[in-house]
Amino acid sequence: MSSNDKSGVLHVYDGIEEMDHHLPNWWLFILWSTIAFGFGYWFYYQVSGTGPGSMEVYKAEAAEAARNAASNKPVSDETLLALMQDAQSVEQGKAQFTQQCASCHGQKGEGLIGPNLTDKFWLHGGTPVAIHKTVSEGVVVKGMPAWERTLGAERVRSIVAYVLTLKDTNVPGKAPQGEPAQ
Ligand code: HEC
Structure with missing residues (x-):
């Protein structure tokens, strides 16, 4: 310049x-x-709150991880309890329970033909794994169907996740049967 x-x-x-x-x-x-x-x-x-917050993203990922863990691993108390924390699985389980189980166990699991699932007493064990076994394999001679072959493993797991949320809610209904469990 x-x-x-x-x-x-x-x-x-x-x-x-x-x-x-x-x-x-x-x-x-x-x-x-x-x-x-x-x-x-x-x-x-x-x-605007339109986009998901980091907490929501984290929760969704954690829930997804719990579902994956549950479907990849053999069932254990831990995987079933993790599934019980997953709102989506519990929601699916509840829908299945209403369709398949409420006729014998009551809408809230308070018991009808089948035992009350909300009290502390269990005929076949009240741990997550024991409940999973009863639901999958049934107690056919006593009138409890085996559900795994009709509903498949994944639905059974979500039903068990839902049943675990009923546990110890003590809905008045059928008198206790079996042994008290923790
Ligand atoms: C046709 C009736 C009927 C249907 C449907 C039914 N159950 Fe049952 N269920 C029973 C009976 C009867 C027993 C008790 C078996 C015994 O006396 O050993 C039982 C027992 C159980 C137990 C064990 C309770 C304990 O005290 O150990 C669980 C858990 C259970 N059912 C869950 C379910 C779920 C979940 C479903 C739906 C997927 C379901 N049941 C559907 C009749 C039924």
Whole structure:
């Protein structure tokens, strides 16, 4: 730049020119897009609550992990108790219970033909694994069907997850049968 051409020069100090060039458009474009994106992001996640929060994402992932763990591993007290914490499995189990089990065990598991599932007393054991065994294999001679072959392993697990939520809710109904369990 020649010393006569002063366009774009803000100040000159001791012969050093301070320039005021227009910022390149590509740079401005990135600047404004970033700001616009920032506002959009903030609005989506923080203001409107449309986007899932990190806690929701975490819970969904944890629930999914619990379901996967339950379907990959052999059933254990731990996997069944984890499934009991998973709202989706319990919800599915409840729907199945209403369809398949309520006719003999009552809508709330309070017992009819079959035992009360909400008291402390169990004929075949009250641990998650024991309940899972009774539901899968049944007690056919006593009128409790074996459910695994009709409903499949996954539905049986979600039903057991639901039955575990009924445990110890003590709904008044059929008198206790069997042994008290923890
Ligand atoms: C046709 C009636 C009938 C249906 C349907 C039925 N049950 Fe039962 N269930 C029984 C009877 C009867 C017993 C008691 C067996 C015995 O006396 O040993 C029983 C026992 C049980 C037990 C063991 C209770 C204990 O005290 O140890 C569980 C758990 C159970 N049922 C869960 C279920 C679930 C879950 C379903 C649905 C998938 C279901 N039952 C459907 C009749 C039924």
